Amino acid sequence: MAEIDGFELPARKSEFLKVVSLCGGTMRTNEVAHELNVSPSTATKVLADLAREGYLEHTPYHGVCLTAKGEEYSRFLVRRHRIVSLALSRFGLSPDEACQEAKNLEGHVSRALVDRICASLGHPVMSGCGPIEHDGDCCPCGR
Amino acid sequence: MAEIDGFELPARKSEFLKVVSLCGGTMRTNEVAHELNVSPSTATKVLADLAREGYLEHTPYHGVCLTAKGEEYSRFLVRRHRIVSLALSRFGLSPDEACQEAKNLEGHVSRALVDRICASLGHPVMSGCGPIEHDGDCCPCGR
DNA sequence: CTCAAATTTGGTGTCTATCCAAATATCATG
DNA sequence: CATGATATTTGGATAGACACCAAATTTGAG
CATH class of the missing domain: 1.10.10.10 (Winged helix-like DNA-binding domain superfamily/Winged helix DNA-binding domain)
Incomplete structure (x- = not known):
């Protein structure tokens, strides 16, 4: 089911996912933004993207957590x-x-x-x- | 004089320069295009860029050759x-x-x-x- | 001199990555 | 519960990388 080849996500997007994973799998937008030194709006967009792609679950205004797919990939x-x-x-x-x-x-x-x-x-x-x-x-x- | 840190050029642009170097330091646009599997117009643009940045000398309609800087970098x-x-x-x-x-x-x-x-x-x-x-x-x- | 082949130009398009300002939502507290 | 500080999202923008096509131009062989 995996079929991971390592290039499913662009390098930078992967960093966002990895941070979420390393921080326990659940994070607020601002935490991610600070962790990666980007603006909150950038974090929102990238996290929303990762959610759209099935790696995260995103509850607007509340944060993200890894999906099963996101856990596997991270x-x-x-x-x-x-x-x-x-x-x-x-x-x-x-x-x-x-x-x-x-x-x-x-x-x-x-x-x-x-x-x-x-x-x-x-x-x-x-x-x-x-x-x-x-x-x-x-x-x-x-x- | 060098001060090369390895990230002076984006990865892809570096490939163009490397190809020129590995092919003897002098090439026609079409040769480069074929070597790297891009269209001639793409090759023209990248080579012109590398020329603008001082890595190549570009004689329009005739081809490119490495400059001293291009030789060192390649x-x-x-x-x-x-x-x-x-x-x-x-x-x-x-x-x-x-x-x-x-x-x-x-x-x-x-x-x-x-x-x-x-x-x-x-x-x-x-x-x-x-x-x-x-x-x-x-x-x-x-x- | 002419024409095919090579090259360049100009215009587009996609993707990645990022920001800012403005709008909106949440939540603790008075 | 109303409200304001804080967090978040939206919408709009920019910038760089990479690449293509169609049309124009140049070259060079015959």
């Missing part, structure tokens, strides 16, 4: 970030540096590449940015 | 591609796979990161995509 986004970050740390970057550089890159890393790196690293359970989740859908490359 | 672009590709091959990707995935990514990899990876790999001289150049400006991280 699990991928978080895992991608952490795998990329971990991969970069293999080249000598500190956790902070790796995390920072990963933010530039991750939006352009395919799901297939994430899986390959993940497998190559032996399906690690921890990254400098937090734990790495593995489940059937998320990491079909063999656990 | 040296970086080619090196970035090869370093990224080599880095990916470290995770088990074949040369072709690495090259392909590198194309998605490289436009979002900072110069600083290229240098870090390059150093971490021991300033390699060869990648699956061809030789890796090192010179003072290109790889100031210590040869």
Whole structure:
């Protein structure tokens, strides 16, 4: 059902979804705006978009929360970030540096590449940015 | 003089410059268009842009050639591609796979990161995509 | 000199990303 | 419950990236 290839959303939009996920799955527009340093109106529009696309449920004037689709996709986004970050740390970057550089890159890393790196690293359970989740859908490359 | 940070040009525009470089530094509009699968008018516009920005010299109706600035920058672009590709091959990707995935990514990899990876790999001289150049400006991280 | 091929121009369109000002809604409190 | 401060949304705008088409122009071979 997944079929995630990693490019379903533009990089920037993905960041919005990831923030919602990392902040617990439920957020107010203003929180998102502050977290991502954009104006509230920008946040409204992007969140409304993500809702229209089925990743979030949006209750106007109250906030958003992840849908099942949004949860699944943000699990991928978080895992991608952490795998990329971990991969970069293999080249000598500190956790902070790796995390920072990963933010530039991750939006352009395919799901297939994430899986390959993940497998190559032996399906690690921890990254400098937090734990790495593995489940059937998320990491079909063999656990 | 360089001060290349890797984000001087949008990813796609960089591809045009890289193609010119890899094809010998001199090209006709149609060659570029075919190489990158865009219409001739698109190629004209992008090449004119790169000329306006000082990377190419454009003789209308005749073609483009790299300027000194364009040569320097495309040296970086080619090196970035090869370093990224080599880095990916470290995770088990074949040369072709690495090259392909590198194309998605490289436009979002900072110069600083290229240098870090390059150093971490021991300033390699060869990648699956061809030789890796090192010179003072290109790889100031210590040869 | 003429005409086909190459190139450029000018006009459009889509998508991403963002902002501001104005309108609207919510909610705590008096 | 009325109201105002705060949060949110709307509507309108801008800007950059990327790309196309049709029409005009230029080049160069014959």
